[in-house]
Amino acid sequence: MTERLGRVIAVYGRRYRVAVDGRELECVTRGKKGGVACNDRVVVRETGADSGVIERVLPRDNLLWRSDEHRAKLLAANVDQVLVVTAAVPTPREELLDRSLVAAEAAGIRALIVINKTDLPETAAYIQRLSPYAELGYPLIPLSARTDVTPLRPWLVDRVSVLVGASGMGKSTLVNALVPQAQAATGETSEALDAGRHTTTHTRLYPLPGGGALIDSPGMQEFGLRHLGLAEVQAAFPEFRRLAGQCRFHNCRHLQEPDCAVRAAVDSGTILRARWRVYQDILRENAQIGH
Template structure:
């Protein structure tokens, strides 16, 4: 962010409630929403950011400063990073039995949450589908690690989610077609988020949310809906941060024969021994090794 051009006395506090590339909707303390841009070409704001703005007209302004964040959720590849949400306390990973959910994406979202210090909830939507029991079976691994799983059907009754949302600033993440916008509509009918039918031929959803948007559930609870994901790069993490984000690895870290052990084929590797003894899942080990190879 460039040095502010407006005197501090002229700045207003605001909350970023929607992001559209280089333009943002921000909410002033009186509840009024206006459109803002940032100074310069670089755009590094996320939905949920607290900012200070300078009004340039009745309905527009310029973001002059970003206030310190309590958390930042983002994804990255070797070329760029994509900010998803700031100052969130909870990530809700929305999946469904149909279209098929990518277990690799679930793992990546959990790793991103752990690395950012954000608690995670796995939400299995469309629980009325007959394939749900098989999906719940796949999720037993994550429940055994301590990650809560909530099953519901947003089209029938989303009220079970409200207790998880109370007092939290939550962000919905997941593949397209999992029903994130339907969840928002069920919780906040006035939001009128756009939904579309799933493409059965492609076994994937169509992108319906093209920008992140924050909704107030009550005075203490907010919900951010984010665009559907097909990938979740974690190139911003170091190898040490990566292994620590696998929570079942933590009791064994530092106990390998070699200090620089990467838990691949090294002798006397505490992680590999734990996998052999059934204390760590082979699925999670393979996920870790895949992510580590991407970093390399």
């Protein structure tokens, strides 16, 4: 049968839903190839009325992905921005925020921080805590997915945005508020465990009524960045980039080297120590520094 161009709009494990000429085909890939991400542009061969095979993935503008020691986990391709969704409740692991930002930077995708659940009293202090991120260049967008999402709307027009964050932060609630017909499942968080319940199980793209699209993804616990080399990790921290050329050694790793401008900034409080720790953790995991 004929080959057609399509766009991947949902990823369920190794099965894919592909939009082709206004129709949706259930697809698999041929053989064990590299992997397909949500919003990939693909060439599909139809194998039945509602089914097809992805023959190949067209070149990507960008790719947001995670990786651990075993494998790559593709989040989304060809996106305009990453919306890192966080909230004061359930208590987030802040590292996840930093790692999401690093992944976006390394993929060359701009990142915004959505602080959800402003209707909760805990949120005011959390917004304060995250204010240094605005100085790093990441817009902070506080809102309540339950009561008012208008602060986010202007950021979304005609853009493809992927939502990432821990379980229970309210990504799917946000999708439902912005895409009335989405009907994405949302889940109660567990107060006892102070955690989400991993309600969303697959990645899915929802077209926005005014143009653009939102990609919802399953809540993550870890954000592995094994695929990044030293230079890429360093370049993914805007606060390090500003100090480029100011360390004594041109190849300074900003660890224990003498006269390191980054460490001086950490000691003086201009760079957040927590982010410098995340930087070291990433290098350690990737075996770029010893223990």
